[in-house]
Amino acid sequence: MSVDGTSLLRLEKTSLREQALTALRRAITTGQLTPGTHLVETDLSEALQISRGTLREAMRQLQQEGLISAGARGRLSVRHLDAKEIRDIFEVRAALESVAARTLASRPDRTEAVAALRHAVEEMDRWAASNLEDRIEADLRFHRTMCHLSGNETLLHSWSSLEGSIRMSIMFAGVDRALKNMDARRHLAIVEAIEAGDGDTAAATVREHMAGAASVLIGA
Missing domain, CATH: 1.20.120.530 (GntR ligand-binding domain-like)
Incomplete structure (x- = not known):
């Protein structure tokens, strides 16, 4: 049986995105990343050791979940509730x-x-x-x-x-x-x-x- 190499790469990328998603979600919900914290792509991708593209995918999901929000010029930050x-x-x-x-x-x-x-x-x-x-x-x-x-x-x-x-x-x-x-x-x-x-x-x-x-x- 032949294996599609692109499928394996896609699986690996998805796995990295899920790991990044879990790590960021935990950091936000436990207060490690406090409300209002600006999320800098370069810093986060380096800390998580993932590409900025994979990080963006994870952050889009967090935005859909209501954990982060976009401000002026599309700058993303940890959501602040009133x-x-x-x-x-x-x-x-x-x-x-x-x-x-x-x-x-x-x-x-x-x-x-x-x-x-x-x-x-x-x-x-x-x-x-x-x-x-x-x-x-x-x-x-x-x-x-x-x-x-x-x-x-x-x-x-x-x-x-x-x-x-x-x-x-x-x-x-x-x-x-x-x-x-x-x-x-x-x-x-x-x-x-x-x-x-x-x-x-x-x-x-x-x-x-x-x-x-x-x-x-x-x-x-």
Whole structure:
């Protein structure tokens, strides 16, 4: 069987782009690259040891995810959120995730979904003493799992398109406030509401969760 050499090169390039994407996303969401930081192509390509073309591909993806934004003359920088944007993000999250919670609570066969969500909460608890990055991932995994279990692909796609903005919002007010929102017990209340089978209560619990999280971040 013959092998197309150009396909191998394309795979290698894609791999480098994905590695660069992961490294930059981590640097932004953990605060290593702070909001407003101007992203200089020459510096970043040298630091990551990749071509400027590959770097541009990764940065385009980050721009689509809402982690970086273009300013004057197209200069890219780490996105800076204000309090209104935080509220907007959490209002949309509340709308999406309350639908997921209501859907799950309304199912007569919700036992497996509840077990999966309890496991996600246990994982949050397990990573509670770990580094910030692991805790962020555990937190997001819980919410992503709830959306996925709803079986609503449009809902999951909408939530996923917000993930970059969600990551930025987590670090809006610094580590201390971010960690308050990652408390496993806050998330367990959502699971228990779903398990009880009351869709209205489950949806309300999610909305309360999101409103509280937004208030913690903006200091309201």
